Amino acid sequence: xxGVMQNPRHLVRRRGQEARLRCSPMKGHSHVYWYRQLxxxxxxxxxxxxxxxxxxxxxxxxxxxxxxxxKEGPSILRIQQVVRGDSAAxxxxxxxxGYYNEQFFGPGTRLTVL
Amino acid sequence: SQQGEEDPQALSxxxxxxxxxxxxxxxxxxxxxxxxxxxxxxxxxxxLIRSNEREKHSGRLRVTLDTSKKSSxxxxxxxxxxxxxxxxxxxxxxxxxxxxxxxxxxxxxxIIQP
Numbered sequence: 001x002x003g004v005m006q007n008p009r010h011l012v013r014r015r016g017q018e019a020r021l022r023c024s025p026m027k028g029h030s031h032v033y034w035y036r037q038l039x040x041x042x043x044x045x046x047x048x049x050x051x052x053x054x055x056x057x058x059x060x061x062x063x064x065x066x067x068x069x070x071k072e073g074p075s076i077l078r079i080q081q082v083v084r085g086d087s088a089a090x091x092x093x094x095x096x097x098g099y100y101n102e103q104f105f106g107p108g109t110r111l112t113v114l
Numbered sequence: 115s116q117q118g119e120e121d122p123q124a125l126s127x128x129x130x131x132x133x134x135x136x137x138x139x140x141x142x143x144x145x146x147x148x149x150x151x152x153x154x155x156x157x158x159x160x161x162l163i164r165s166n167e168r169e170k171h172s173g174r175l176r177v178t179l180d181t182s183k184k185s186s187x188x189x190x191x192x193x194x195x196x197x198x199x200x201x202x203x204x205x206x207x208x209x210x211x212x213x214x215x216x217x218x219x220x221x222x223x224x225i226i227q228p
Contacts, residue, residue: 006156033215033216035215035216035218041220042218042219042220042221043157043202043204043216043218044218045215045216045217046215048215056215059215091156091157102147102159102162103147103159103216104159105149105156105157105158105159107156108155108156
Protein backbone atom coordinates (compact mmCIF):
# COMPACT_ATOMS: atom_id res chain seq x y z
CA UNK A 1 0.00 0.00 0.00
CA UNK A 2 1.86 3.03 -1.25
CA GLY A 3 1.96 6.04 1.00
CA VAL A 4 1.30 9.63 0.08
CA MET A 5 3.19 10.49 -3.08
CA GLN A 6 4.43 13.93 -3.97
CA ASN A 7 6.21 15.10 -7.06
CA PRO A 8 8.47 16.55 -7.92
CA ARG A 9 10.64 16.16 -4.85
CA HIS A 10 12.70 19.19 -5.80
CA LEU A 11 11.58 22.07 -7.96
CA VAL A 12 13.60 25.09 -9.02
CA ARG A 13 11.87 28.07 -10.53
CA ARG A 14 12.92 31.58 -11.46
CA ARG A 15 11.01 34.54 -10.14
CA GLY A 16 7.81 35.07 -12.10
CA GLN A 17 7.43 31.47 -13.21
CA GLU A 18 4.69 29.09 -12.15
CA ALA A 19 5.17 26.16 -9.80
CA ARG A 20 2.90 23.11 -9.82
CA LEU A 21 3.14 20.64 -6.97
CA ARG A 22 1.35 17.31 -7.12
CA CYS A 23 0.08 15.09 -4.36
CA SER A 24 -1.45 11.63 -4.66
CA PRO A 25 -3.12 10.61 -1.40
CA MET A 26 -2.97 7.17 0.10
CA LYS A 27 -5.31 4.65 -1.47
CA GLY A 28 -8.78 5.07 -0.06
CA HIS A 29 -8.14 8.56 1.31
CA SER A 30 -10.34 11.35 0.07
CA HIS A 31 -9.10 14.16 2.31
CA VAL A 32 -5.98 16.09 1.37
CA TYR A 33 -4.15 18.81 3.28
CA TRP A 34 -1.32 21.06 2.16
CA TYR A 35 1.25 22.53 4.55
CA ARG A 36 4.19 24.81 4.04
CA GLN A 37 7.40 24.69 6.02
CA LEU A 38 9.55 27.77 5.75
CA UNK A 39 13.22 27.44 6.69
CA UNK A 40 13.72 27.15 10.45
CA UNK A 41 9.98 27.16 11.07
CA UNK A 42 7.25 24.68 11.82
CA UNK A 43 4.66 23.57 9.35
CA UNK A 44 1.78 25.88 8.61
CA UNK A 45 -1.58 24.67 7.39
CA UNK A 46 -2.56 26.04 4.01
CA UNK A 47 -5.63 24.29 2.65
CA UNK A 48 -7.88 21.28 3.17
CA UNK A 49 -9.62 19.64 0.24
CA UNK A 50 -11.94 16.77 -0.40
CA UNK A 51 -12.61 15.42 -3.84
CA UNK A 52 -13.58 18.37 -6.06
CA UNK A 53 -14.16 20.63 -3.05
CA UNK A 54 -12.11 23.10 -1.07
CA UNK A 55 -13.20 22.69 2.53
CA UNK A 56 -10.95 25.25 4.16
CA UNK A 57 -8.38 27.54 2.59
CA UNK A 58 -7.88 29.82 5.56
CA UNK A 59 -4.11 29.28 5.47
CA UNK A 60 -3.64 30.07 1.81
CA UNK A 61 -2.12 33.38 0.77
CA UNK A 62 -4.81 35.47 -0.88
CA UNK A 63 -2.96 35.91 -4.15
CA UNK A 64 -1.02 33.66 -6.50
CA UNK A 65 -1.80 30.42 -4.66
CA UNK A 66 -4.52 27.96 -5.61
CA UNK A 67 -5.28 24.32 -4.96
CA UNK A 68 -7.51 21.72 -6.49
CA UNK A 69 -8.34 18.07 -5.95
CA UNK A 70 -10.17 16.83 -9.05
CA LYS A 71 -12.35 13.78 -9.22
CA GLU A 72 -9.61 11.96 -11.06
CA GLY A 73 -5.94 12.50 -10.53
CA PRO A 74 -3.74 14.07 -7.90
CA SER A 75 -4.25 17.20 -5.88
CA ILE A 76 -2.41 20.18 -7.31
CA LEU A 77 -0.99 23.15 -5.44
CA ARG A 78 -0.31 25.92 -7.92
CA ILE A 79 1.81 28.98 -7.25
CA GLN A 80 1.76 31.64 -9.93
CA GLN A 81 4.47 34.25 -10.42
CA VAL A 82 6.69 32.79 -7.75
CA VAL A 83 8.83 35.04 -5.56
CA ARG A 84 11.88 34.19 -3.45
CA GLY A 85 9.74 34.13 -0.32
CA ASP A 86 7.87 31.13 -1.74
CA SER A 87 10.99 29.00 -1.31
CA ALA A 88 9.97 26.34 1.20
CA ALA A 89 9.12 22.71 1.65
CA UNK A 90 5.52 21.95 0.77
CA UNK A 91 4.02 18.89 2.38
CA UNK A 92 0.84 17.12 1.48
CA UNK A 93 -1.02 14.87 3.88
CA UNK A 94 -4.07 12.68 3.48
CA UNK A 95 -6.58 11.04 5.77
CA UNK A 96 -9.51 8.75 5.32
CA UNK A 97 -11.79 10.97 7.35
CA GLY A 98 -11.70 14.66 8.06
CA TYR A 99 -12.14 14.70 11.79
CA TYR A 100 -10.03 13.29 14.61
CA ASN A 101 -7.97 11.15 12.34
CA GLU A 102 -4.33 10.64 11.65
CA GLN A 103 -2.89 12.47 8.70
CA PHE A 104 -0.27 10.66 6.66
CA PHE A 105 2.37 12.89 5.16
CA GLY A 106 4.18 12.72 1.87
CA PRO A 107 7.93 13.31 1.51
CA GLY A 108 7.42 16.92 0.52
CA THR A 109 8.39 19.07 -2.44
CA ARG A 110 11.25 21.45 -1.90
CA LEU A 111 10.70 24.58 -3.94
CA THR A 112 13.61 26.88 -4.59
CA VAL A 113 12.98 30.20 -6.27
CA LEU A 114 16.05 31.77 -7.84
CA SER B 115 1.17 33.26 18.39
CA GLN B 116 1.80 29.60 17.65
CA GLN B 117 -0.64 26.97 18.82
CA GLY B 118 1.90 24.26 19.46
CA GLU B 119 5.23 25.25 20.90
CA GLU B 120 7.90 22.72 21.70
CA ASP B 121 10.43 23.01 24.43
CA PRO B 122 13.39 22.82 24.34
CA GLN B 123 14.28 24.01 20.85
CA ALA B 124 17.32 21.75 20.82
CA LEU B 125 18.40 18.82 22.94
CA SER B 126 21.63 16.84 22.86
CA UNK B 127 22.00 13.66 24.92
CA UNK B 128 24.11 10.52 25.03
CA UNK B 129 22.93 7.34 23.42
CA UNK B 130 21.01 5.24 25.90
CA UNK B 131 19.68 8.18 27.88
CA UNK B 132 16.06 9.24 27.90
CA UNK B 133 14.90 12.30 26.00
CA UNK B 134 11.94 14.40 27.07
CA UNK B 135 10.33 17.07 24.95
CA UNK B 136 7.43 19.28 25.91
CA UNK B 137 4.70 20.97 23.96
CA UNK B 138 2.33 23.71 25.04
CA UNK B 139 -0.72 24.91 23.22
CA UNK B 140 -3.34 27.58 23.69
CA UNK B 141 -6.79 26.51 22.54
CA UNK B 142 -9.03 23.50 23.08
CA UNK B 143 -8.06 20.47 21.07
CA UNK B 144 -9.56 17.25 19.78
CA UNK B 145 -6.22 15.51 19.81
CA UNK B 146 -2.51 16.13 19.86
CA UNK B 147 -0.03 14.36 17.63
CA UNK B 148 3.73 13.98 17.60
CA UNK B 149 5.71 13.74 14.38
CA UNK B 150 9.35 13.12 13.59
CA UNK B 151 11.22 14.67 10.72
CA UNK B 152 14.66 13.51 9.70
CA UNK B 153 16.82 16.08 8.01
CA UNK B 154 15.56 16.79 4.50
CA UNK B 155 12.78 14.21 4.74
CA UNK B 156 9.03 14.21 5.20
CA UNK B 157 7.22 13.85 8.47
CA UNK B 158 6.54 10.55 10.12
CA UNK B 159 3.58 10.20 12.42
CA UNK B 160 4.62 8.86 15.83
CA UNK B 161 1.62 8.90 18.10
CA LEU B 162 -1.80 10.49 18.52
CA ILE B 163 -3.36 11.16 21.90
CA ARG B 164 -6.96 12.22 22.17
CA SER B 165 -8.18 14.95 24.48
CA ASN B 166 -9.82 12.43 26.82
CA GLU B 167 -6.62 10.41 27.19
CA ARG B 168 -3.86 11.17 29.66
CA GLU B 169 -1.07 8.83 28.63
CA LYS B 170 -0.18 6.66 25.69
CA HIS B 171 2.67 4.31 24.90
CA SER B 172 4.12 3.08 21.65
CA GLY B 173 7.33 1.09 21.83
CA ARG B 174 9.98 3.35 23.35
CA LEU B 175 7.69 6.36 23.16
CA ARG B 176 5.53 7.65 25.96
CA VAL B 177 3.24 10.62 25.52
CA THR B 178 1.33 12.42 28.24
CA LEU B 179 -1.38 15.02 27.87
CA ASP B 180 -2.55 17.47 30.51
CA THR B 181 -5.49 19.39 29.11
CA SER B 182 -5.79 21.51 32.24
CA LYS B 183 -2.28 22.85 31.64
CA LYS B 184 -2.60 22.62 27.86
CA SER B 185 0.63 20.71 27.62
CA SER B 186 2.01 17.41 26.40
CA UNK B 187 5.31 15.63 26.75
CA UNK B 188 7.06 13.09 24.57
CA UNK B 189 9.51 10.74 26.26
CA UNK B 190 11.87 8.60 24.22
CA UNK B 191 13.49 5.95 26.36
CA UNK B 192 16.85 4.28 25.73
CA UNK B 193 17.66 6.69 22.91
CA UNK B 194 19.51 5.55 19.80
CA UNK B 195 21.54 7.41 17.20
CA UNK B 196 18.70 6.84 14.73
CA UNK B 197 16.43 8.93 16.95
CA UNK B 198 18.35 12.03 15.89
CA UNK B 199 15.69 14.16 14.21
CA UNK B 200 13.36 17.08 14.71
CA UNK B 201 10.21 16.35 16.68
CA UNK B 202 7.02 18.33 16.20
CA UNK B 203 3.84 18.41 18.18
CA UNK B 204 0.72 19.15 16.21
CA UNK B 205 -2.67 20.02 17.59
CA UNK B 206 -6.00 19.29 16.02
CA UNK B 207 -8.00 22.22 17.37
CA UNK B 208 -11.55 21.85 18.57
CA UNK B 209 -12.80 24.51 16.20
CA UNK B 210 -16.41 23.41 16.04
CA UNK B 211 -16.36 22.27 12.44
CA UNK B 212 -13.68 24.62 11.23
CA UNK B 213 -10.35 23.86 9.62
CA UNK B 214 -9.19 20.29 9.83
CA UNK B 215 -5.59 21.20 9.41
CA UNK B 216 -3.11 20.54 12.15
CA UNK B 217 -1.19 23.35 13.78
CA UNK B 218 2.49 22.63 14.23
CA UNK B 219 5.13 24.13 16.45
CA UNK B 220 8.68 24.88 15.38
CA UNK B 221 9.95 21.58 16.68
CA UNK B 222 12.62 20.26 19.01
CA UNK B 223 15.86 19.24 17.34
CA UNK B 224 17.13 16.13 19.11
CA ILE B 225 20.72 14.98 18.71
CA ILE B 226 21.78 11.61 20.07
CA GLN B 227 25.51 11.38 20.54
CA PRO B 228 27.06 7.91 20.25
